[in-house]
Amino acid sequence: MATTTQVDLETRMSLQDFLYRxxxxxxERRFRDWLEYLADDIRYEVPVRVTREALADWELTPxxxxxxxxxxTLEVRVQRLETDFAWAEQPPSRTRHFVTNxxxxxxxxENEYLVQSNCFIYRSRGDEPTPSFYSLFRKDTVxxxxxxPGWEIARxxxxxxxxxxxxxxMSIFI
Amino acid sequence: xxxxxxxxxxxxxxxxxxxxxxxxxxxxAFNDQQIYDLEQDRLFSRAWCFLAHESEIPAPGxxxxxxxxxxxxxxxxxxxxxxxxxxxxxxxxxxxLCKSEMGNASHFRCSYHGWTYKNSGELIGVPYMKEGYExxxxxxxxxxxNVRVDSYAGLVFGCLDPDAPSLEEYLGGFQFYLDFYLxxxxxGSEVHGPPDHWVAETDWKICAENFAGxxxxxxxxHQWGFNLGYFPSSGSTHSQGWAASIPGLGHGIxxxxxxxxxxxxxxxxxxxxxxxxxxxPEQVEVxxxxxxxxxxxxxxxxxxxxxxxxxxxxxxxxxxxxRLYHPVGPGRMEMYSWCLxxxxxxxxxxxxxxxxxxxxxxxxxxxxQDDFENWxxxxxxxxxxxxxNVDFPYIMGMESxxxxxxxxxxxxxxxxxxxxxxxxxxxxxxxxxxxxx
Numbered sequence: 001m002a003t004t005t006q007v008d009l010e011t012r013m014s015l016q017d018f019l020y021r022x023x024x025x026x027x028e029r030r031f032r033d034w035l036e037y038l039a040d041d042i043r044y045e046v047p048v049r050v051t052r053e054a055l056a057d058w059e060l061t062p063x064x065x066x067x068x069x070x071x072x073t074l075e076v077r078v079q080r081l082e083t084d085f086a087w088a089e090q091p092p093s094r095t096r097h098f099v100t101n102x103x104x105x106x107x108x109x110e111n112e113y114l115v116q117s118n119c120f121i122y123r124s125r126g127d128e129p130t131p132s133f134y135s136l137f138r139k140d141t142v143x144x145x146x147x148x149p150g151w152e153i154a155r156x157x158x159x160x161x162x163x164x165x166x167x168x169x170m171s172i173f174i
Numbered sequence: 175x176x177x178x179x180x181x182x183x184x185x186x187x188x189x190x191x192x193x194x195x196x197x198x199x200x201x202x203a204f205n206d207q208q209i210y211d212l213e214q215d216r217l218f219s220r221a222w223c224f225l226a227h228e229s230e231i232p233a234p235g236x237x238x239x240x241x242x243x244x245x246x247x248x249x250x251x252x253x254x255x256x257x258x259x260x261x262x263x264x265x266x267x268x269x270x271l272c273k274s275e276m277g278n279a280s281h282f283r284c285s286y287h288g289w290t291y292k293n294s295g296e297l298i299g300v301p302y303m304k305e306g307y308e309x310x311x312x313x314x315x316x317x318x319x320n321v322r323v324d325s326y327a328g329l330v331f332g333c334l335d336p337d338a339p340s341l342e343e344y345l346g347g348f349q350f351y352l353d354f355y356l357x358x359x360x361x362g363s364e365v366h367g368p369p370d371h372w373v374a375e376t377d378w379k380i381c382a383e384n385f386a387g388x389x390x391x392x393x394x395x396h397q398w399g400f401n402l403g404y405f406p407s408s409g410s411t412h413s414q415g416w417a418a419s420i421p422g423l424g425h426g427i428x429x430x431x432x433x434x435x436x437x438x439x440x441x442x443x444x445x446x447x448x449x450x451x452x453x454x455p456e457q458v459e460v461x462x463x464x465x466x467x468x469x470x471x472x473x474x475x476x477x478x479x480x481x482x483x484x485x486x487x488x489x490x491x492x493x494x495x496x497r498l499y500h501p502v503g504p505g506r507m508e509m510y511s512w513c514l515x516x517x518x519x520x521x522x523x524x525x526x527x528x529x530x531x532x533x534x535x536x537x538x539x540x541x542x543q544d545d546f547e548n549w550x551x552x553x554x555x556x557x558x559x560x561x562x563n564v565d566f567p568y569i570m571g572m573e574s575x576x577x578x579x580x581x582x583x584x585x586x587x588x589x590x591x592x593x594x595x596x597x598x599x600x601x602x603x604x605x606x607x608x609x610x611x
């Protein structure tokens with residue numbers, strides 16, 4: 001990764017705004033709108049983290065995934081939430097995605113950018129006074145499009161900072 | 175005071191035991207400090223408890239750290255290729271030796287005073303041996319606290335009770351059914367990768383019971399799946415199949431059957447042929463009729479095999495999940511969940527099976543999500559004061575005749591929707607808790 005920015009301010013601001021609006025769609029449970037932010041060829045991946053020695057080859061497993069989704073399976077997840085029987089989200093989680101530390105670099109191909117960000121998720125359930133918190137690092141590939149909103153997420157890769165995850169289920173999106 | 179409390183709990187457990195025979199089980203068992211403590215003392219310290227799958231530690235030096243009860247255990251492949259399990263505690267002043275969940279090491283060196291052990295547990299290095307201990311310390315006497323291990327078809331179990339019967343005796347014929355999960359293809363099963371690992375405000379026993387063959391919950395708890403057209407069974411045929419249990423030992427499996435579901439459907443043809451060739455004729459006869467196989471090895475290890483397609487209506491693959499419910503407090507547990515794939519399948523099939531597992535039964539799995547939502551609520555209710563004397567009914571199949579023509583071992587009844595396996599599970603649990611195992 002470059003130590004200083006190689007991307008103009010307007011592009012950076014536009015990408016940041018795009019991520020904020022995407023997060024807003026999730027937090028407002030507008031999941032059909034959210035799918036519109038995702039490319040048809042999206043790969044949506046959340047690797048499993050394992051606690052290991054500092055010098056180990058990897059800490060995020062190359063093979064295990066909490067999410068390993070395509071557009072088709074993300075659509076199934078949304079379709080499921082639209083039924084009356086998605087008990088995990090009855091009543092729904094109240095989430096707030098806090099997206100910060102957005103760093104934009106040119107991608108491997110023209111019109112694509114590597115957008116890294118921190119994502120902190122607050123999740124409140126029912127009458128439970130104690131919310132759950134998840135801290136993640138995201139590496140997205142975002143592609144410029146000719147139609148509104150002007151961008152689409154071609155790849156989302158997000159890693160939890162916990163190896164033992166503090167959630168009885170993961171019925172929300174990252 | 176303590177002894178009178180203990181005595182009354184023992185009396186109560188005798189009552190619970192009688193209740194199980196009559197088809198009742200108390201709600202409070204699913205969230206109770208005294209029962210949790212007793213499970214630690216009398217159950218997890220005496221039963222054979224699952225530690226690891228051999229394919230997680232294939233090479234000399236490979237290790238994982240796991241738990242038996244509240245004991246953290248290092249499970250390692252030694253330089254000789256065998257598997258050794260030891261308490262993860264330095265014998266000098268008790269520091270945790272190994273702080274990672276997995277890795278490769280021929281030796282473990284304590285970060286406090288530097289005592290060093292082979293991964294098999296022998297103490298081999300002591301700083302200032304001459305100057306400090308003046309030759310009085312005998313290394314042989316201060317190895318790591320060893321755990322008895324044994325394995326079946328890749329599953330490594332540990333037992334803290336030196337007098338417990340062998341693993342083979344403990345499994346008592348349940349191996350017949352376990353083979354369906356553990357001997358996929360011609361060369362057996364392996365883990366696809368490290369397990370999902372999460373915490374839940376859920377009592378481990380709820381999961382153990384559900385996976386001992388709760389076909390009853392599926393059409394409701396997972397109704398969305400029927401709604402979207404995921405299941406090869408429909409609500410009307412869903413109850414078909416068998417409940418098999420090993421009487422007196424607690425193990426049980428539900429075998430769901432769908433009319434017209436092809437034998438070994440979801441496996442690639444060549445793999446299915448290799449499986450048929452390696453199984454006994456009785457196993458082939460049983461497994462040919464099974465759509466869903468969901469079973470629990472007493473106390474807290476479960477398996478599920480299920481055909482599943484990423485998108486409803488497609489042909490799909492068979493995935494196998496193995497899960498361990500590690501109790502960490504009354505009504506609180508850690509879940510370890512693996513996907514087991516056939517060793518000799520193509521990488522493409524393994525990955526496809528893993529993706530099916532992830533979408534259905536990983537932590538974000540669409541079926542898993544709903545289960546834990548229900549189980550967390552059960553646990554919460556079980557901790558309320560009003561349920562101290564409330565029982566749940568376990569009377570399904572009380573009068574069921576044993577299916578004498580069924581080719582598999584154990585007590586086998588129909589239909590799949592049945593409490594027989596659960597009565598057997600809780601009766602074994604009660605045997606341990608009253609100290610009669």
